[in-house]
Amino acid sequence: xxxxxxxxxxxxxxxxxxxxxxxxxxxxxxxxxxxxxxxxxxxxxxxxxxxxxxxxxxxxxxxxxxxxxxxxxxxxxxxxxxxxxxxxxxxxxxxxxxxxxxxxxxxxxxxxxxxxxxxxxxxxxxxxxxxxxxxxxxxxxxxxxxxxxxxxxxxxxxxxxxxxxxxxxxxxxxxxxxxxxxxxxxxxxxxxxxxxxxxxxxxxxxxxxxxxxxxxxxxxxxxxxxxxxxxxxxxxxxxxxxxxxxxxxxxxxxxxxxxxxxxxxxxxxxxxxxxxxxxxxxxxxxxxxxxxxxxxxxxxxxxxxxxxxxxxxxxxxxxxxxxxxxxxxxxxxxxxxxxxxxxxxxxxxxxxxxxxxxxxxxxxxxxxxxxxxxxxxxxxxxxxxxxxxxxxxxxxxxxxxxxxxxxxxxxxxxxxxxxxxxxxxxxxxxxxxxxxxxxxxxxxxxxxxxxxxxxxxxxxxxxxxxxxxxxxxxxxxxxxxxxxxxxxxxxxxxxxxxxxxxxxxxxxxxxxxxxxxxxxxxxxxxxxxxxxxx
Numbered sequence: 001x002x003x004x005x006x007x008x009x010x011x012x013x014x015x016x017x018x019x020x021x022x023x024x025x026x027x028x029x030x031x032x033x034x035x036x037x038x039x040x041x042x043x044x045x046x047x048x049x050x051x052x053x054x055x056x057x058x059x060x061x062x063x064x065x066x067x068x069x070x071x072x073x074x075x076x077x078x079x080x081x082x083x084x085x086x087x088x089x090x091x092x093x094x095x096x097x098x099x100x101x102x103x104x105x106x107x108x109x110x111x112x113x114x115x116x117x118x119x120x121x122x123x124x125x126x127x128x129x130x131x132x133x134x135x136x137x138x139x140x141x142x143x144x145x146x147x148x149x150x151x152x153x154x155x156x157x158x159x160x161x162x163x164x165x166x167x168x169x170x171x172x173x174x175x176x177x178x179x180x181x182x183x184x185x186x187x188x189x190x191x192x193x194x195x196x197x198x199x200x201x202x203x204x205x206x207x208x209x210x211x212x213x214x215x216x217x218x219x220x221x222x223x224x225x226x227x228x229x230x231x232x233x234x235x236x237x238x239x240x241x242x243x244x245x246x247x248x249x250x251x252x253x254x255x256x257x258x259x260x261x262x263x264x265x266x267x268x269x270x271x272x273x274x275x276x277x278x279x280x281x282x283x284x285x286x287x288x289x290x291x292x293x294x295x296x297x298x299x300x301x302x303x304x305x306x307x308x309x310x311x312x313x314x315x316x317x318x319x320x321x322x323x324x325x326x327x328x329x330x331x332x333x334x335x336x337x338x339x340x341x342x343x344x345x346x347x348x349x350x351x352x353x354x355x356x357x358x359x360x361x362x363x364x365x366x367x368x369x370x371x372x373x374x375x376x377x378x379x380x381x382x383x384x385x386x387x388x389x390x391x392x393x394x395x396x397x398x399x400x401x402x403x404x405x406x407x408x409x410x411x412x413x414x415x416x417x418x419x420x421x422x423x424x425x426x427x428x429x430x431x432x433x434x435x436x437x438x439x440x441x442x443x444x445x446x447x448x449x450x451x452x453x454x455x456x457x458x459x460x461x462x463x464x465x466x467x468x469x470x471x472x473x474x475x476x477x478x479x480x481x482x483x484x485x486x487x488x489x490x491x492x493x494x495x496x497x498x499x500x501x502x503x504x505x506x507x508x509x510x511x512x513x514x515x516x517x518x519x520x521x522x523x524x525x526x527x528x529x530x531x532x533x534x
Contacts, residue, residue, distance in 0.1 A: 024273030025164045026280070027210065028065040030058055031258055031266040032072050033238030036079030036107070036374070036392070037091060038261045039301060040318065042385075043378050045289065049262035051094055052301060053287045055294035057265050058098050065269075067163035070098060073238030073257070074105025074173065074216035079374060079392045081317050081385050084400045085308045087111065089125045092132055094297065101133040101158055103171030103214040105238060106179040111395055113183060117150040133158055135171025135214055138194035143187045157198045165209045165272055168202030170195065172226070173216040174239055178371075178432070178487045191217060192225050199231030210272050212236060219244075219257060220428050227251045233277040234268070240429070245284050254279055261375065263287055313400040317384030323513040326520045329377040331370070331390065332430065333523065338533045340426075341526040344390060345373055345435030347519065351512030352405055352479050352505065353437040361407050361501050362477040365438030365465055369422075369484060371431030372403070377519065387510045394483060394505070401506045403481035408488075408495035413472040418493050420458040424449035426529070436526055440464045446531040452491060459530075481505055 032054070041050030062068045072095065077088040088108070095102070108116055118124040120134075130153065137156035144150065157170035172191035180188070195213060202208045210233050215222055218240035226235055227250040235255040243259030247268065254277070258266040265287060269280040285291075308314050329344040345368065353366035374392040394403030410418075422434050423443045442462035450456035463470040470476075475496065480488075485498065513519060 024271035024276075024278070025209070026066055027162065027165055027167070027270045027272055028061070028068045029212070029234065029236065029256075029266075029268040029270070030061055030068060030070040031236045031256060031268065032262060032264070033216075033236075033258055034075040034105070034241050034260045035072070035091070035262045036075055036260070037077060037083035037088065038080055039082045039091060039094075039304065040080070041289075042261070042389070044380055047289050049287050050293075051091070051262065052293045052295075052297045053291040054262050054265060055094070055098055055297055056292040057285060057287065059294065060292070061265075061267060067165060069160065069162055069167060069212075070100050071169070071212070071214050071236050072099050072102035073214055073236050074103045074171075075107045075238060076102065076105070078107040078110055078395075079261070079389060081308050081314055081388055082304065083392075084388070084395070084402075085311060085314065086304065087115070087119050087124050089119050089122070089127060089130070090304050092120070092130045093127070094300070096130065096132045099132060100160060101135055101169055101171075101214065103216050103238070104134055104136045104154065104173055105216040106174055106176075109180055109184045110393070112181065113144065113148070113150055113187070117148070117153070120153045121149060129153075135169060136173060137170045137198045138172050138175065138189045138191040140187050140189050156194070157202055159202070159206050159208060166207065168199075168206055168208035168211045169214060170198035170202065170211075171214045171216070174218060174221070177490065191215075191221075192229055195226060195229045195232065199229060203231050209275075210234070210270075210277055215239075218429070219248075219255075222255050222257075223248060223250050227253045227255065234270070236266075236268075243284060247279060247282050249279075256282065258284060311400070314384070317388070320383060321381050322384060322387060322510055323382045323516060324518050325377050325379050325382055326518055327379050329519060329521055330523075331373045331376050336532055337523070338528050338530065339523040339525045340433065340529050341435055341523050342370075342373075343521040343523055344377055345370065346437070346524060346526065347377075347512070347521045348373055348391060348505075348509055349435045349437035351509045354512060355503055355508035356405060356407055356479040356501060359501055359503055361479075361499055363407050363438075363479045364476040365436060366479040367439070367484065368435050368481065369431065370433045370435060371429075372481060372483070373435070382513060382519065384510065387513065388506055391505050391509050394481065396504065399504055401504045403483060403505045405479055405501050405503045405505055405508065406482050406485050407477050407479045407499045407501060408485055409475055409497040410478055410493070410495055411472070412470045412474045412476065414493045415470060415476060415478070416455070416458065416460050416463060416472065417453055418488060418491070419443075419463065420450060420455050421452055421491060423457045423529075434527070438466050440526045442528040442530055444530040462528075
């Protein structure tokens, strides 16, 4: 009797191990986004990120799971001295062993289309071409030029066979014009139309089992726009730097995003069965000191850092102290707080204004966009790479640093119109919002935004320049980075005069920090959103 019972149990266990007809295929998607050249760990005690940790975790999860696809949702470029030295090639070279595909983010285009092609081809650094599959569906190759070298590296979509699944991938990138040069804006097309066309081809021509959109549009656009596109199952997102600890389910699409700077690795487990894609499990794994290290990368990472140290433009930017922060200097405002100036924003604009004055150039006040302030300064020792991470954008080939500063002559009426524009979308993004030194103002985000030239959210009577009401007919010198001048002109707010100072934003912020020695900036109420006042 016992023997018969044993045979029954064994037979039952054997049956459980055999896939039943119609049972679904398992798929695991590992994903990151907006790593921004963070090859090395950062933060207090180097607690966060680092590609050696990310690599170890990716390899571990690939070994643990069966069918694994690893994706990057864009913005590998720009953010640390690793980019300013190697122009993104070093990251992509390491990523080839880890990722199955990535979408080009907006910052991949920061140095222009030709430079991006040169980096991918290895010409910019004297290396072999990059072979990591790159996706981008919303680009007009006829306008770019049919023979453009970038085309040999970029494809609109890709089909990957994983286990018993045929997986379709395509990529789309934001078309917000302020992110790009005129050259790039001219070749980008509607991302939603491109998504629909790619999904249709993958479904009807390639006959894939699942369609994954690798999106660099941002969470708001993924939710409101991309989720409306027929044929998509999964949206692996980036651009808005959102760490989504639970997937969003919108119109049947599963939307995920893994934060910023390699601080997290997303792990999405799915079951695909006869056209149905079901969520099985999801985790957003933190990359910290507790994460194992891939020691096969240590030699290469050491060599890369040594190259930065030996570059006379940079030196020991990862180790030499610039200043000491008494607490974290945040780059984003506190949710629900009416004060919309930030601790780091105040420091940056004060540094610009002081540096321009010391350089002997005219300035009444200074501005910087939240979108161009990259990351908080952590409490404790501040080194050069921390400074660059706070103001990482732009690229000057001679110095290897970022934006240069201009001082421009504007009428008070132009200033008022510009400020109204900068608060027109604060409920969706803070990228356009300003930080200011020598200028204060108030607005109300609960009101509907007004067309350019009209006022709704901004209270013109609240605007003060060095404590005095702004005169619409007066002229004022405003210090800002060179890209902000371009954005302003694109809105029709053309300065009466421009002065090239030649001053680099990084140098101004670094030197200002050195003079202070101890950083104790806070939010002061220079800018107030009345919608959040009691």
